[in-house]
Amino acid sequence: MQMLELIICYRKHLIADQIYEIRLTDNTLTLTNPKRPDTPKYIFPLNWSSEISWQLTSKENAFGFYTQPKKFKWFHAKQSDLLILKKILSKFVSFTKVQDFYEATEHLASGSSSQVYQVVRKSDKNNNFVTKCITKETIQNSVEKMNGLFDELNILKQLNHPNLPRFEEFYVGDGTYYIVLEYCQGQSLNSYLKELRHQLNVRIIQSILWELLQGIAYLHSLNIMHRDIKPENIILNIQEKKIDLKIVDFGLSVKLEPNKELKKCGTPGFVAPEIINLKNGKYGLESDIFSVGCVFYKLLLRKDLFQGETQNEILSANRRCQLNIYNLQLIHIPLTAQNLLSEMLQEDPRLRIKAVLALQHPFFRENFRISTRNINLNLSHFRSSFHTQTSNTKQQHSDDEILVDYFNNELPPINQIPVFLKYHKNGQKITQNQDNQNSQSTDSKFLYRNISKSTG
Structure with missing residues (x-):
C-alpha cells in the first residue's frame, strides 16, 4: 500500500470538534485521538464491501462511512488531503454517488448484465474514462457472481502496463455497480478486420501480435489468466503506422492459486x-x-480457426481441435509465422510456447526476404525441424533470387483464400457438418459469452 503522510481530520460537535489522525494499514483505516495513539476510535475495514462517501465541494470537504449499521458519520479535512486519501483508497474500497464525480457522454457497448459508457470527470473535464455499469440484481444474490466481481476488481487494481487498461475507482449505486477505467481509444480488432477489404500486411500482424503478447506476458508474470482473449477484447488504435493495443474485459479473469x-x-x-x-x-x-494462437490465425487469414454456422457447431469444432492450417503455406505465409502459430496451437498445453518465449521467436526478427513457397508444415514434427528448414531455405537462394512478393504486397483478396472444411477421421473422409451430427455434444453445459463489442 502507498505510504500515507499523517492526515488530520475532525468530527464536528456542538461543544468542541474532535480531532483524529488518519492511519492506514494493509487492511484497515483507523481514526485515532492523538492523545490516545494506541487506541483507535474508529476502525474501518479495507475491502470492496466497505463504502465511503465524499463531499468535495467549495463549501464542504469531508468523507464519511457507517461506524455501526445505523450510524453514519462525517469527518472533515483539507480538500487536498482528502483527494490524496481518495486516490489511495480507490484500490481498496467502494465509493458512493458516482454522479458527483462523473458524467456519461456516450454509450459504447452492451452486455447481458452490463453497459459501458464513456464518461467525463467533472473536476477537470477529462473524458479519458469509461464506466462499466453492472446491474445489481443480476449478481448480488449470487455469492459466486459477487466473488467474481471482487476478483475482477482485485485483478484490475494490480495492472500497470501500456497494453492493459488502468483502473480508477469502484462505485456502488442504488441499483448498479460502476467500475471506472481508462478509456481505450480505437476500435476492436474484430471491427477492424471486418472493415478491411484485403488481408493484413505481415508487418502489421507482427506489430499487433507483439503488443498482444507483451500484455499477456505481463499478466502471466502476475499469475493472472485472462480466459477470454478474442478479437472483440482487443482494442486497436492505429495512427501514422503506430499501433496502440489494449487487452480489455477482465470479467472472466482469475488469479491462479494453489x-x-x-x-x-x-x-x-x-x-x-x-x-x-x-x-x-x-x-x-x-x-x-x-x-x-486463434487470434494470430485470424490475423493471418481473416477467417476463424474453428468455424460453424451456430455457436454449438463452432464449439464442437473447437472441442475436437483437429487443426488444418495447410492453407497457410498455399498463400505464402512466412515459415516463421507458421512455426510460431503451431507452437501456440499445440493441443497438449505442456508443449505450448510461453508468452515470454514467444516474444523471442524469430518471427519478430524476420525481414521476410525469404521465399516461403512449397513449405511442408506438419504440426507433430514442425518444432524439431524448424531451424533446419530455415537454414536450408537460406542456402537455396542467392540475393538476386530472393522472392519478396509476400511483404511487398498484401495477401490475396479474402475470396481467393482456400478454406478446408474436410478432414479424415478413422480413415474415412467426412465433412465438418457430418462430424457435428455424430459427436456427443455437451455444449449446453458450457459457459460462454459472445458480446459484439466489449470494453474494459
Missing part, C-alpha cells in the same frame, strides 16, 4: 481444448496462449 478449482469459461472458437474438455478443474496460463 488448489483453486477452475470452471469452463471463454468464447467458442477461441477456447483452449483443456478448458472445453475440463474434468478435474485444473488448467493454467497456457490456455491464454492457445487463444492468442
Whole structure:
C-alpha cells in the first residue's frame, strides 16, 4: 500500500470538534485521538464491501462511512488531503454517488448484465474514462457472481502496463455497480478486420501480435489468466503506422492459486481444448496462449480457426481441435509465422510456447526476404525441424533470387483464400457438418459469452 503522510481530520460537535489522525494499514483505516495513539476510535475495514462517501465541494470537504449499521458519520479535512486519501483508497474500497464525480457522454457497448459508457470527470473535464455499469440484481444474490466481481476488481487494481487498461475507482449505486477505467481509444480488432477489404500486411500482424503478447506476458508474470482473449477484447488504435493495443474485459479473469478449482469459461472458437474438455478443474496460463494462437490465425487469414454456422457447431469444432492450417503455406505465409502459430496451437498445453518465449521467436526478427513457397508444415514434427528448414531455405537462394512478393504486397483478396472444411477421421473422409451430427455434444453445459463489442 502507498505510504500515507499523517492526515488530520475532525468530527464536528456542538461543544468542541474532535480531532483524529488518519492511519492506514494493509487492511484497515483507523481514526485515532492523538492523545490516545494506541487506541483507535474508529476502525474501518479495507475491502470492496466497505463504502465511503465524499463531499468535495467549495463549501464542504469531508468523507464519511457507517461506524455501526445505523450510524453514519462525517469527518472533515483539507480538500487536498482528502483527494490524496481518495486516490489511495480507490484500490481498496467502494465509493458512493458516482454522479458527483462523473458524467456519461456516450454509450459504447452492451452486455447481458452490463453497459459501458464513456464518461467525463467533472473536476477537470477529462473524458479519458469509461464506466462499466453492472446491474445489481443480476449478481448480488449470487455469492459466486459477487466473488467474481471482487476478483475482477482485485485483478484490475494490480495492472500497470501500456497494453492493459488502468483502473480508477469502484462505485456502488442504488441499483448498479460502476467500475471506472481508462478509456481505450480505437476500435476492436474484430471491427477492424471486418472493415478491411484485403488481408493484413505481415508487418502489421507482427506489430499487433507483439503488443498482444507483451500484455499477456505481463499478466502471466502476475499469475493472472485472462480466459477470454478474442478479437472483440482487443482494442486497436492505429495512427501514422503506430499501433496502440489494449487487452480489455477482465470479467472472466482469475488469479491462479494453489488448489483453486477452475470452471469452463471463454468464447467458442477461441477456447483452449483443456478448458472445453475440463474434468478435474485444473488448467493454467497456457490456455491464454492457445487463444492468442486463434487470434494470430485470424490475423493471418481473416477467417476463424474453428468455424460453424451456430455457436454449438463452432464449439464442437473447437472441442475436437483437429487443426488444418495447410492453407497457410498455399498463400505464402512466412515459415516463421507458421512455426510460431503451431507452437501456440499445440493441443497438449505442456508443449505450448510461453508468452515470454514467444516474444523471442524469430518471427519478430524476420525481414521476410525469404521465399516461403512449397513449405511442408506438419504440426507433430514442425518444432524439431524448424531451424533446419530455415537454414536450408537460406542456402537455396542467392540475393538476386530472393522472392519478396509476400511483404511487398498484401495477401490475396479474402475470396481467393482456400478454406478446408474436410478432414479424415478413422480413415474415412467426412465433412465438418457430418462430424457435428455424430459427436456427443455437451455444449449446453458450457459457459460462454459472445458480446459484439466489449470494453474494459
